[in-house]
Amino acid sequence: MEYRGIHQTALTPADAAEFARMLHDAPGPHLGRAPVPVLVHEPDTTPAGRRRALQEVYDAIVARIGEPTLYGGSAEGPSVRWRDGRRIVLLAGDRQQVGLSVHDTLTLEGEERRAFEWGGAWSGGEPYDPAFLPYVWLLDRSGPGERPTSRQGGRPAADLAQFQYGLQLLLAAWVEQLPVQVGTDWASFCLTSAVDRGRQLLVSYSLEDGLQASIDDRDGENNDDRARTMLARGWQSRDRGWWQTDFPDPGPENAADLAALVVTELCARGTRAPEELRARDVSCKDRGELWLPGLGVRH
Incomplete structure (x- = not known):
C-alpha cells in the first residue's frame, strides 16, 4: 500500500x-x-x-x-x-x-x-x-471493534536464507514498533525443528531487555572445545546448559546478527529447509493472539 x-x-x-x-x-x-x-x-x-x-x-x-x-x-x-x-x-x-x-x-x-x-x-x-x-x-488483544473472522497466512519461505531475511525484518520491526504500541510488554516465540526434536531455540524482544536468543544445549558437553564452538557461532554466554545472546539496546544491525545466529545454529544441528521448522508459543506477554505472517514458517 x-x-x-x-x-x-x-x-x-x-x-x-x-x-x-x-x-x-x-x-x-x-x-x-x-x-x-x-x-x-x-x-x-x-x-x-x-x-x-x-x-x-x-x-x-x-x-x-x-x-x-x-x-x-x-x-x-x-x-x-x-x-x-x-x-x-x-x-x-x-x-x-x-x-x-x-x-x-x-x-x-x-x-x-x-x-x-x-x-x-x-x-x-x-x-x-x-x-x-x-x-x-x-x-x-480483543480490543474495541470487530476482529477478522480469519487471519492472513504468508507464503512459506523458500529456503533458510529467505527465512533468515524474514526473521531479520520481523525483529527490526519489533524493536521500532512494539514499544510504541505495547510499552514494555515482551514478545517471543520458540523455534523447533523436525530434525532435532525436543530442542528449543527461544527468540524474544522487549524494551527493557532488548533482543535475546537462547538455545537449549543441556545435552551438549560442558568443556572448552564446546564453548569455542558455540562462541564462534555467535553465542555470548552459557547458563545452566542454555547458551544465550543479548543485545540490550538493539539497532537494525543487531536484528540481522540475531537472525544470522539463529539460522547458523539451526543449520549446525541439521535443519536444511524452512518446512522443518515451527514457531511455537508465539506470544506478547501472554495477552491476546500474536500472528507472524512475515516469518515464513508454520506457527
Whole structure:
C-alpha cells in the first residue's frame, strides 16, 4: 500500500487525534482516499527517533478514539487498525512518512489477502519477499471493534536464507514498533525443528531487555572445545546448559546478527529447509493472539 498521500505537511498530534476521530465516527466521505500524514521523518532519522516521534502521535490518537482492534506493523513501519465490519481506520507508514486513512473493510482485506497470497512478489514465480507484505506481525488483544473472522497466512519461505531475511525484518520491526504500541510488554516465540526434536531455540524482544536468543544445549558437553564452538557461532554466554545472546539496546544491525545466529545454529544441528521448522508459543506477554505472517514458517 502507498502510505504517502498528496499532503506533505504532517498534522500536529492534536489535529491527528481529531482527524482519527472523524475517520472513526464518520468515515463515509474519506473512504479510500490517500493517507493524510501525521508524521514526516527527515531522511537521517534513526529508528529510535522515529519511535519517539510516533509515540507522541500514537498516544494522542489512542487518547481520542481508544485502543486499536489490532496492533501491528510491516517491515517498513506501523500498521495499526481500528476495525469493524464496515471500515478500518489505518495508521500506517514507512521510514519516510506515517499517515491516517480509512478503508472499506472488505476492500482493504481483499487487497491484503492477494498480497499475502503472492508473498509480496509480483507473481507466483517470484521469490517470497516479506518486505512488501502489508504487515509482518499483528496482535489481537480483543480490543474495541470487530476482529477478522480469519487471519492472513504468508507464503512459506523458500529456503533458510529467505527465512533468515524474514526473521531479520520481523525483529527490526519489533524493536521500532512494539514499544510504541505495547510499552514494555515482551514478545517471543520458540523455534523447533523436525530434525532435532525436543530442542528449543527461544527468540524474544522487549524494551527493557532488548533482543535475546537462547538455545537449549543441556545435552551438549560442558568443556572448552564446546564453548569455542558455540562462541564462534555467535553465542555470548552459557547458563545452566542454555547458551544465550543479548543485545540490550538493539539497532537494525543487531536484528540481522540475531537472525544470522539463529539460522547458523539451526543449520549446525541439521535443519536444511524452512518446512522443518515451527514457531511455537508465539506470544506478547501472554495477552491476546500474536500472528507472524512475515516469518515464513508454520506457527
